[in-house]
Amino acid sequence: MRVLFIGGTGIISSAVTALAAARGLDLTLMRRGQHFADPPDGVRTITADVSDGTAADQALAGQSFDAVVDWRAYTPSDIEQDLRLFRGRTGQFVFISSASAYQKPVRHYLITESTPLANPYWQYARDKIACEERLMQAWRDEGFPVTIVRPSLTYGDTQIVLAVNSWQKSYTAVERMRRGRKVIVPGDGTSLWVITHAGDFAVGLLGLLGHAQAIGQAFHITSDEVMSWDEYYRLTAEAAGVEAKVVHIPSDFIGACLPDEVGSLTGDKSVSVVFDNSKIRRFVPDYRARVPFAEGIRRTMAWFDAEPQRRQIDHAADAAYDKLIDAYEGGLAQALRVFRP
Numbered sequence: 001m002r003v004l005f006i007g008g009t010g011i012i013s014s015a016v017t018a019l020a021a022a023r024g025l026d027l028t029l030m031r032r033g034q035h036f037a038d039p040p041d042g043v044r045t046i047t048a049d050v051s052d053g054t055a056a057d058q059a060l061a062g063q064s065f066d067a068v069v070d071w072r073a074y075t076p077s078d079i080e081q082d083l084r085l086f087r088g089r090t091g092q093f094v095f096i097s098s099a100s101a102y103q104k105p106v107r108h109y110l111i112t113e114s115t116p117l118a119n120p121y122w123q124y125a126r127d128k129i130a131c132e133e134r135l136m137q138a139w140r141d142e143g144f145p146v147t148i149v150r151p152s153l154t155y156g157d158t159q160i161v162l163a164v165n166s167w168q169k170s171y172t173a174v175e176r177m178r179r180g181r182k183v184i185v186p187g188d189g190t191s192l193w194v195i196t197h198a199g200d201f202a203v204g205l206l207g208l209l210g211h212a213q214a215i216g217q218a219f220h221i222t223s224d225e226v227m228s229w230d231e232y233y234r235l236t237a238e239a240a241g242v243e244a245k246v247v248h249i250p251s252d253f254i255g256a257c258l259p260d261e262v263g264s265l266t267g268d269k270s271v272s273v274v275f276d277n278s279k280i281r282r283f284v285p286d287y288r289a290r291v292p293f294a295e296g297i298r299r300t301m302a303w304f305d306a307e308p309q310r311r312q313i314d315h316a317a318d319a320a321y322d323k324l325i326d327a328y329e330g331g332l333a334q335a336l337r338v339f340r341p
Helices: 011-022 053-060 076-086 123-142 171-178 198-208 229-239 250-256 261-267 278-283 293-307 315-339
Strands: 002-006 025-032 045-047 067-070 092-096 147-152 182-186 217-221 245-249
Touching: 011 025, 011 198, 025 053, 025 261, 045 053, 053 278, 067 076, 076 092, 076 123, 092 123, 092 293, 123 147, 123 261, 123 315, 147 198, 171 182, 171 229, 182 229, 182 315, 198 217, 198 278, 217 278, 229 293, 245 250, 245 315, 250 261, 250 315
Parallel strands: 002 025, 002 067, 025 045, 067 092, 092 147, 147 217, 182 245
Antiparallel strands: none
């Protein structure tokens, strides 16, 4: 099978690239620059920016693919460029959307692919919804062979995923734990959440490539392991060899103080979610999420601990968390003086 990945060097896509190479797929990565690590043996690269229509056309001249996966499309304008580039050039176009597109707040605890898409809190999610709508219109109107995939929160060796943490420098929360400082959990810590290992996600995605019945369909690919945020923090601290000192802060309080957190929390992580993965298992019978979080986070921590330079701290976020905790605890102390003088 001849496959093109637009991107292929992110947390999730790197895991899929590695598995595709191991399975012997004829894989090409289209990447914008040369500064990325070398791809696995047998994987070719094209250096071109897909958003540069002329350069992308030249790079893809005379080529066609059984499947194209776009890891880098975020807005409808990105999709228009994909439609122009890949009409008649691929047997299947896979758009990587997001499970954050599902209705918030959820009306039913169990999310299926038929759960409505609506997220008034997060522009990122609304843009993904608009991308899906445009692609499905192209499928209905012209037969464009789209398959939509919605990952939820997914991690690998290089990323520590917690509800309140720096994404770019995700060791920040663990550094706080190891120094005995408090870490923030939204709400009361009992919201249910699902975190998926990228290696597991890769099995589901690759199983959809070349699957004719997946055309015109949407799938989420997540773990079946469901735990509270308190439990995820506890297991992360355990993997780091410490005990987490958790402070529970309401999501609306966090969002009022740190507006950039509203989308990620109110529009996603502060809401209990449980995913029904029966559809992906029907289409990809060998799909099973086999890496429990307790095991996966130990691998992640080992990666960070192997090289000191990997343990980078987001000092701006770190200071903001201290300020937020002080504000919340100060307000709580004042409230207690009012109600319990």
